[in-house]
Amino acid sequence: MLKHVGRIKSNQRKVIVAYRTVPGDADSAIVVTTENLEAADHDSLMKLVESNSGQTAEELADVMARSRLSDGSNMLARLHKTGKMVKVPTDTVEMTPDLKTTIMLNELNVIIAQQKGISVEDLAVKDKSAQTQPVASVNEISDPVAEPAVQASDDGVLTDDQLAAQYRSQADSLFKEAQTLRKQAEELAPTKKATAKKKTTKSSA
Numbered sequence: 001m002l003k004h005v006g007r008i009k010s011n012q013r014k015v016i017v018a019y020r021t022v023p024g025d026a027d028s029a030i031v032v033t034t035e036n037l038e039a040a041d042h043d044s045l046m047k048l049v050e051s052n053s054g055q056t057a058e059e060l061a062d063v064m065a066r067s068r069l070s071d072g073s074n075m076l077a078r079l080h081k082t083g084k085m086v087k088v089p090t091d092t093v094e095m096t097p098d099l100k101t102t103i104m105l106n107e108l109n110v111i112i113a114q115q116k117g118i119s120v121e122d123l124a125v126k127d128k129s130a131q132t133q134p135v136a137s138v139n140e141i142s143d144p145v146a147e148p149a150v151q152a153s154d155d156g157v158l159t160d161d162q163l164a165a166q167y168r169s170q171a172d173s174l175f176k177e178a179q180t181l182r183k184q185a186e187e188l189a190p191t192k193k194a195t196a197k198k199k200t201t202k203s204s205a
Contacts, residue, residue, distance in 0.1 A: 001097045001098055002049065002050065002055070002098065003049075003054070003055050003057075003060075003097065004016055004017050004018075004049050004054065004060040005017075005049065005096055006031070006093045006094055006095040006105065007093070007094050007096060008092055008093060008094075009093065009104075013035060014034045014035060015031040015033055015034060015093065016031060016034055016045060016046075016049055016060065017029055017030075017031050017060065017093065017095070017105065018030045018031060018032055018059070018060050018061040018064060018085060019060075019061050019124075020059065020090070020105060020108070020109055020112075020123060021109060021120065021121075021123045022087065022124055023124040024124070026090075026109070026119075026121040026123065026124060027089055027090055027091070028087050028088065028089055028090060029087070029088055029090050029093060029105055030085055030086070030087055030088075031085070031086060031088055031093065032045065032079055032084050032085055032086075033084055033086060034046075037079075037084060040069070040070040040071070041069050041070070041079070041084075043070070044067075044068075044069045044070050044075065045075065045079075048060075048063060048067050048075070051063075061076055064076040064079070065077075089106075090104070090105040090109060091104060091106040093105040095108055109123055
């Protein structure tokens with residue numbers, strides 16, 4: 001079973017789902033069109049998807065934000081800026097976790113929301129809305145020869161401030177997770193602190 005992997009139902013074009021839902025638009029998702037990627041970028045993205053961090057992430061974009069492509073550039077930022085991330089309706093995406101299983105993304109979102117006891121609208125990551133702004137339209141993903149153009153910063157490209165805020169958010173999250181794990185580790189096996197024995201000598205008068 002492989003999370004985050006899917007295809008556009010109408011034309012079977014493969015996509016990687018970065019965000020299952022969009023803040024304020026629960027019926028849309030942000031996906032990466034894999035066939036338009038350069039070979040090195042495609043390999044980097046798929047390795048991330050298949051990695052433990054990719055498979056344990058609720059939203060792949062979270063780990064994309066702290067991952068690098070082969071040229072050293074930030075994965076989320078560059079795929080966003082070069083038009084490889086597009087906004088599509090969730091009812092047009094088939095998730096394909098394996099060769100025998102398919103489920104529509106909108107149906108999967110309902111199942112996940114029910115398991116969490118929340119609404120589908122609440123699945124969206126509210127504090128990362130800057131990353132969910134599309135840089136290409138849904139029409140570009142349905143045209144096999146279309147190559148989304150690089151957009152200017154006022155068309156949804158991440159600014160340095162937005163990217164910095166993303167990094168801070170990730171750092172805070174990781175720090176809290178580290179504190180929780182350390183606390184759990186201490187409860188299981190408390191750290192043994194080495195105490196140096198001090199020898200005191202009494203001088204005779």
